[in-house]
Amino acid sequence: MAKVLMKGNEAVGKAAIEAGCRYFFGYPITPQSEVPEYLSSELPKVGGVFVQAESEVAAINMVYGAAGAGARVLTSSSSPGIALKQEGIGYISNAGLPAVIINMMRGGPGLGTIQPGQADYNMTVKGGSNGDYHDIVLAPASVQEAVDMVMEAFDLADYYGTPVIVLADGLIGQMMEPVEFNYVCKKELAPKTWALTGKGDGEKHMIQNLVIEPDECEAWNKSHFEKYAVIEANEQAWEEYLMEDAEYAFVSYGTSSRIVRSAISYLREAGYKVGMIRPKTLWPFPAKAFEKLDKKIKKYMDVEMSMGQMVQDVAYACNDKNKIEFYGRTGGVVPAVDEIVEFGKRVMGGDK
Template identity: 85%
Template sequence: MAKVLMKGNEAVGKAAIEAGCRYFFGYPITPQSEVPEYLSSELPKVGGTFVQAESEVAAINMVYGAAAAGARVLTSSSSPGIALKQEGIGYISNAGLPAVIINMMRGGPGLGTIQPGQADYNMAVKGGANGDYHNVVLAPASVQEAVNMVMEAFDIADMYGIPVIVLADGLIGQMMEPVEFNYVRREGIPEKTWALTGKGKGERHNIKNLVIDPDDCENWNHEHFEVYEKVEANEQAWEEYLLDDAEYAFVSYGTASRVVRTAIGYLRAEGYKVGMLRPKTLWPFPQKAFDKWNGQIKKYLDVEMSMGQMVPDVAYACNDKNKVAFHGRTGGNVPTVDEVVAFGKEVMGGDK
């Protein structure tokens, strides 16, 4: 298929349709409003249903209902809108239902700004709702990768019965890049024999969420964590960039990693042996990658568009908090190449 030039928000909408999504429930908020705008026009053309709900809270509960009925269903929003959806995301997680949630992050906290940010890391990775649970979190660094990850998200969600969050930022949603759409459904996805299909012939099903007895609830949680263990074993993903001879490694994701990639070029030109380990999955965090490189890397240089929310995960992955240095911008600011080069030189000193 030939590549086409598309805005990120519109491209992820098309990717969802290509992956078989036929239901969208959402609410407009900058900088992701083109996602529902695109789907409001294109979903009906393929027999799908688009609903602009009265609020983000209503939208996520509509997602809950469609997921329980076995549909491939999507919602999207941006930071404060995703915050409003957290209770519903927790319910969907506890029910063990597949759904895809796109967050085009903006600066915060609160209403914050409409510029891009990465300060929703904790909300997505650590869980913004109550209880013990995880969602898979995918972090694209380009429009093409966002397209690929949206398609992949539906397969992962159906494979494990789990919500998947595609955690991008407003810059990826608003930029235009050439993309292609080539969805190939992964093998081994189970049939949705549990889906609620209404009264009729065959076995009646129910989706549970409330578990009154504490022992029953504990067992229910352990069953979920057995699934999470499978996800951690099978779904860790990352990129290794110029690490073969590297003594230092940047760790960055999303838009920030694009800035880091350019900065590495300048640092390499001056003789610094530095590369990048880029997480593509924020949960499960790519522990396997750190296990591979920890013996070689002297220090990890974490660059984020936040106040350092990923730092504890990097420190845990390398088993040494003193091995992690941090540089971040926040409030809608994007780190510059010059900043990252200066940060790298400060950390590495004259160690070339």
């Protein structure tokens, strides 16, 4: 299939359709409003259903219902809207249902700004709802990767029975890049025999959320974490950039990693042996990427569009909080390449 030039928000909407999504429930909010706008036009053309709900809370509970019926279902929003969806996301996670959620992050907290940010990391990766649970979190760094990850998200959601969150930011949603759509399911997916079909005869199914007895609830949680252990073992994903001879390593994801990549080219020209580990999965965090590098890397330089929400995961992965240096901009401010170059030089010992 030939590449086409598309805005990120519209491209992820098309990617969802290509992956078999036929139901979208959402509510407009900048900077992701083109996702529902695109799907409101295109989903009906393939026999799908688009609903602009009366609120984000209503939208996520519609997702809960459609997921329980076995549908491939999507919702999207941006930071404050995702915050409103957290209770419903927790319910879907606890019920073990597949759903895909796109968050085009903006600056915060609260209503914040409409400019891009990455300060939803903790809310998304650590769990924004109550209780013990995880969702798979994918972090694209380009429009093409956002397309690919949305397609993959539906397969991961169905395979593991869990929500998958595609965590991007407003820049990726708003920029235009050439993309191609080539959906190929890479998982062997079982029939959804558990789905609630409403036929009223045959085998009866129940989707459970409330577990009254403490011992039963604990066992329920432990069964979820057995699944999470499998996900952690099998689904960690990352990119290593110029790490073969690196003595220092940036750690960055999404839009920030694109800026870091440009900074690395200047630092390499200046003689610094520096590379980057770019997490593609934020949960499970790619700890495996650090295992083989710990002894040769002098410092890890975490760069984010937040106040350092990923730092703890990097420190845990490299098993040494003293090896972490952080640089971040927040509130919708995007760091410039020269800022990252100066930060890198400062950490690595000044000008060569």
